[in-house]
Amino acid sequence: MLGRLMKHEWKGMLAPLVIMACLLLGITVFTCTVIINMNTELDEIIENFSTAVSMMTFLLYYAGIVGCVIGITMVIAVRFYKTCYTDQGYLTHTLPVSAKQLLTAKTVTAALSYLIIILLVYISVFVTLSTFIAQAFDEDWDFLLNSFVAVLRDSLGLHNAYPLFIIYWSCCIIVSLICSVIGLMGAISLGQLYTKHRVAGAVIAYLAIRIVRRFFTQVVILLGYQIFDRFTHASWDSTAIHGSEYWRSVIASANFSAQIMLFTIVLISAAIAAGLLFASYNMMTKRLNLE
Amino acid sequence: MRKIMEEQFQFNEGFANEGFAPLLQVDDLCKKYPGSGGYMAVYHMSFAIPRGRIIGLLGPNGCGKSTLIKMINGLLAPSSGRILVNGFMPGAETKRIISYLPERTYFDNNMKVSSAINYFADFYADFSAERAYDMLGRLGVNINARFKTLSKGTKEKVQLILVMSRDADLYILDEPIAGVDPAARDYILHTIISNYNRRASILLSTHLITDVENVLDDVIFMKNGSLMLYMPAEQIRSQMGKTIDAYFREVYVC
Incomplete structure (x- = not known):
């Protein structure tokens, strides 16, 4: 039963996870593209414009990263609340499983989802920083x-x-x-x-x-x-x-x-x-x- | 009234004397909600339900029907007393053999009807997906539809179909016909009667007695959290010379 619980928990978490992964991929690609195309060797007006766009992009990137971490926390919290303590709880708590199995399934699935997002954030930050350093220092x-x-x-x-x-x-x-x-x-x-x-x-x-x-x-x-x-x-x-x-x-x-x-x-x-x-x-x- | 109470006692005692374990046994059950002062939502209730009966759990709003049902389903812990379903305290073992229809619609609105069927099939060994698909097909429900696209009445019917597609030992239906039109009530009652496992019992809670009284074998009257009466429906009709609905109105006159 634990396996079945985890399967359905995972199904419920998959859509928000995919959305957040796509968001992370999108902002990472966009930020790296902006970094690669930054040009400080042009005239002053274009240089200023380029700097402003870069700053805006970094802010957007930061907001995206923070948004993903807060987002996954909210998804876990809302899903747990809805499935356990709202009307959906009538279904959850009448399944032929023990409370221990229920808690284990929810904890493992939520921790895995969290881990996936954190790993994706690390990868994204690493790629973005590497791109920036490579671009800035030409290494x-x-x-x-x-x-x-x-x-x-x-x-x-x-x-x-x-x-x-x-x-x-x-x-x-x-x-x-x-x-x-x-x-x-x-x-x-x-x-x-x-x-x-x-x-x-x-x-x-x-x-x-x-x-x-x-x-x-x-x-x-x-x-x-x-x-x-x-x-x-x-x-x-x-x-x-x-x-x-x-x-x-x-x-x-x-x-x-x-x-x-x-x-x-x-x-x-x-x-x-x-x-x-x-x-x-x-x-x-x-x-x-x-x- | 006294005579009826005596017969009711004999009726309850009968199950114990026949020498078989009741499907559902409730002993001296009490429930007091935290923060409710001294109010007891269920007060020293004791009764037993055998197999193969359709029992109406009747009483006015707020008399403790839903509280009792929640305790039987393990959704509420009793303050004192004991519940045994097929000899087990409420838990994973009893949830395997109880098919419960709550008052609320409990599926996620984003869930598809087909996913709900898969969900039931995954968790309940006694669930028949074929029966569910058949009933949904006859009702004209698109199994790929999401719950959010269905009307309230259709959601309730889908939920009922899933609950009745199980070969459970005990069906507990909490207000299955409340808030639906008369045609839907007929459909719901027909679905219940034509799909339940004949070795099982149905505990049907409602205050719309006229619609259900013809299908009931026994009735339980509850008042202020207490068991007021538990006896065969036919006995009430023959002894009181009136329908259960008429008797209910007499008992619960405001």
């Missing part, structure tokens, strides 16, 4: 990619630990995405407690969850800085020579602190998500009250 793609990897290696002190780094970050991103989706669903479920203003209740619950999460994140970041100070035994010396022993030790300490911070933040998000998952489950099994 080829291989050189740019190698430079990017070199910067990443130096700044993070990774050396040969790329696969581990990528696995670690991928896990963190996936766990964070799942936590975000569960948080969104939890907020909508908690909003159902305000029987007369369910949508307003969901928005208030969502804001409250964000505040709680932000509070704990800030606490972790503050503690992380303390750990960083403790390891370096000194504050950052801006005159440190790039590549020196001291520079390397500071980078290593900063990375260590960052990894601990990241891990703790993901852990806190997971703990909050676990609570919210329980809230959604409880709402569906014990407090469901469809209008």
